[in-house]
Amino acid sequence: MIRTFLVLFVLISNMIFAQNKLNLIPYPQKVQLLQGEFAIPKAFVLSGDLPKEETEYFKKRIGSQVEFQYAKKGGEIHLTNSIIPQASGTDSEQKKEYYSIEISPKQIHIKSYTKQGYFLALQTLIQLIEQYKEGKNIPAMKIEDQPKFAWRGMHLDVCRHFFTVDEVKQYIDYLAMYKLNTFHWHLTDDQGWRIEIKKYPKLTQIGSKRKESMIGAYVDNTFDGKPYGPYFYTQEQIKDVVKYAQDRHITVVPEIEMPGHALAALSAYPELACTKGSFEPATKWGVFDDVFCPKDETFTFLENVLDEVIQLFPSRYIHIGGDECPKTRWKECAHCQELIKKNNLKDEHGLQSYFIHRIEKYVNSKGRKIIGWDEILEGGLAPNAAVMSWTGVNGGIEAAKSKHFAVMTPGAYCYFDHYQGDPQSEPNAFGGFTPLEKVYSYNPIPSELNAEQSQYIMGVQANLWTEYILDFKQVQYMIFPRLMALSEVGWGTSDPKNYKEFENRVINQFKVLDGMKVNYARSIYNITGKVIPSNNGIAYELSTSQNSNSIRYTLDGTDPSINSKTYQTAVEIPNSLTIKSAYFEEGQLKSAVSTQQFIISKTTGKKITLEQPSENYSFGGAFTLVDGIIGNVKKLGKTWLGFQGKDVVATIDLGQKTTFSEVYFNTLENKGSWIHLAKSAKIFVSDDNKNFKLIKEIGTPEIQKAGGKIKVNVGTQNAKYLKVTIENAGIIPAGNPGADSKAWLFVDEIGVN
Structure with missing residues (x-):
């Protein structure tokens, strides 16, 4: 059987649809705007035999914002019941969370097959009440909704x-x-x-x-x-x-x-x-x-x-x-x-x-x-x-x-x-x-x-x-x-x-x-930086959820509140430097100050491919290894790539034959999280991306002695392509957390000088 519930409510505010959308999360499957507006009465009138627990929850959520009363017999609103045979099998399961809401100038009409569907409809109504405050009217509409996933x-x-x-x-x-x-x-x-x-x-x-x-x-x-x-x-x-x-x-x-x-x-x-x-x-x-x-x-x-x-x-x-x-x-x-x-x-x-x-x-x-x-x-x-x-x-x-x-x-x-x-x-x-x-x-x-x-x-x-x-x-x-x-x-x-x-x-x-006094993260207000390739190497895109033209930045590591530039387009990073940026409104700092240091080498911004891309720790993809940013060993955030049980095989196209004598990269050790130093590494060069010559090989002792911060003298080289293979530690040995499981290999920034 399908239940029908009628609800009238008060205190719904005036807020136009943002880009023709309601401020609802999750957004309904179907929203249809109708003619007219719902004229708000002074009290929230509940009509008919509504499910008790769900309706009490609704009243508590709305709280002191509104007054509640039940319609009396002969009043202006009456409960109507529609009985529709409920389908069997899978369709029945899907219908459990189905609901519809029809808002007309006279009433709000909820349909659902179950109390669960009614409860979900109430969540939508609560968000509408939160959106349309201050005694203004709500546009007439019909919502039909149910989730995709159970x-x-x-x-x-x-x-x-x-x-x-x-x-x-x-x-x-x-x-x-x-x-x-x-x-x-x-x-x-x-x-x-x-x-x-x-x-x-x-x-x-x-x-x-x-x-x-x-x-x-x-x-x-x-x-x-x-x-x-x-x-x-x-x-x-x-x-x-x-x-x-x-x-x-x-x-x-x-x-x-x-x-x-x-x-x-x-x-x-x-x-x-x-x-x-x-x-x-x-x-x-x-x-x-x-x-x-x-x-x-x-x-x-x-x-x-x-x-x-x-x-x-x-x-x-x-x-x-x-x-x-x-x-x-x-x-x-x-x-x-x-x-x-x-x-x-x-x-x-x-x-x-x-x-x-x-x-x-x-x-x-x-x-x-x-x-x-x-x-x-x-x-x-x-x-x-x-x-x-x-x-x-x-x-x-x-x-x-x-x-x-x-x-x-x-x-x-x-x-x-x-x-x-x-x-x-x-x-x-x-x-x-x-x-x-x-x-x-x-x-x-x-x-x-x-x-x-x-x-x-x-x-x-x-x-x-x-x-x-x-x-x-x-x-x-x-x-x-x-x-x-x-x-x-x-x-x-x-x-x-x-x-x-x-x-x-x-x-x-x-x-x-x-x-509700919830301590939510305001990270989307802060500056987000993204390194992108440019004709001269790399550039740094800055953005915020607000107006990006109100971002100010410096390139010398000083406070952006003083002698800073207004952000207009991606900032070219021609050499090693520290950029600081923040969002301002009317000259007042409104976000945290974001700091990013760049270390530029001859691989920075170049085209790079990985034979085995990482999965869980992969933000930014292969380009992370040539973006000029050295990973923080205490905060394993977006600057590292992680590979479980896989080797890193990275090929970098230097664009033209380039002279260099040093290759560096970083790996990480954090055994409690199954992260182990690389077992070995090999460095190759090529002029055609097909025939590679091995120029250096290092083993476990050298990597452990360096603590994962690898710098290798490879003699004077002149090549167009550089390939670096970094061997995963493999199966974690006995006596370590995660023994007998695949080790993680974390790598960051492959550079040459």
Whole structure:
């Protein structure tokens, strides 16, 4: 049956459509303008048998802005009910979130098939109320709307840093505002166990606290010396949060990590490990060798834990992690090796598949399904498992092609712990560079999939890991405004070609966030710099969400408030220098001052190709390696390219035969994040881009001695092409975080002098 709801409301303001668009996020699938305007009465009149919980939510969101009253029998507005047979099967699923709103001069009429659709319609009405304030009229219109993707999610890690029940509820409210429908709650990890399990009280007695926490940049290896915790949620608190989310038509998907990321659990129950221990919850970030041992008592423990989790969470899917599980202990464990032999498994990756299969069978027996990070593909995917593709898009592609469901959450677009503005002016973050525009540009359907395979892409999710997020104000800062871009991507109405129009709607939403006292990032107001090739080498494009003609800059590293130039077109960078820039209004500084140093060499701005492009850490592409910017080793933002398990093979066209005697490049070491120095490097020259001559080779000792900052004397050379191959460290050796996994190679700036 389809429900029909009539709503009248007050306090809608006068705001013309920006470029014929409403200030709605996510933008509806269809908006049709009608004749006339809705004349605003003095009170908000609710007519008929409206769903109670959703309508109470609506009243609370509008708050003191309006007065509410219900229409009396015989009043001017009457409830009408239309009964339409609801289609079955897939169509029925899609209709769950369908709604329409028709605004005429006399009333607002909502149609939906379900309370969920009605609730989504209310979110649209709330945004309209926020847009049309001050007692003015709203144009008549009809909106017909439903999302493209069934899974529109946000993740929150409460293990590295904990957030209160009230803060988690605020987080859920943010999701509801922008029509996201899935909250992925990351509850267990090496650094803390955050969910009460009554059968195993030591999980929270021991595993919910750590002796100290890592602070600052990872490479600093410094700690605060302060005990952290005990912090966890009781089962009553969990039930409260789940009910709160249900009232907002949001599904809470719990994550219980296995077989890796298990140190907090092993600290409480060391008998579940492959070695005797002892263990303690991790104080550093990263990945650790001690993981769950696949023995019967471990599976009994995990099944008992899952029994309690399943009772608390009614979600169809239970997230079991499955990522970043080093195989070091399994290789050394007699029981594990016997298990591999007994079950005719190929290797430890096969043992991971065995582990996931066994857990899946148990979860399925409880009427639920598992979802895990894309490493659960290792050794063969469990029969009914869904994949959350984070290392790139390949996991989702592989899952969909084998007729498994997948949620796309690639780090390059969907990791909100990455920098969203110039790393030099942003709070310390994990790394990477994922600005609002990049999130908005993402298409969750990989081009490699055909129409049938695409049906297995359930949707999109963004993740917020909290190693460097100390409090909830910082949570707000990292998700806003990027959550808005994710919302429109998941709804299926994003249009990267019209990003500026979307950005205007975001800026209008800032007024709402201001009223809510949300600490959102204002990075889009700051100066964005982009290096582009020019006839003379490189030029630096400056832009802002405001008027770019109000940008002022200097080329000598001095404050742009003094003796600066007004920006008009891309600034040529003829030599090594430092440019500072900022946005001004009426002579007053309105943005942070952006600083960028350039080191120019004979490769700067030249054409460069990579044989194996990077994926997750790829902002700016190959040109990043010849853009004149040296990467910051403490802030792994947009100035680095990252390659997991791949070598760098870069060929630079110098344009003409060029004389040089020194080649330099930078690599990075950050073993806690699986980033290792290069194993070796070779340098070649050519005049025809076909026949290359090796002129220098360096090995691990030279690279380690240089600390990754490589400068090589190659003698006097005269060539048109330069090729540099930088060898990845390969498989991470035992004794290191992420052992037995592919190492990351981070490279920046290949130059010659």
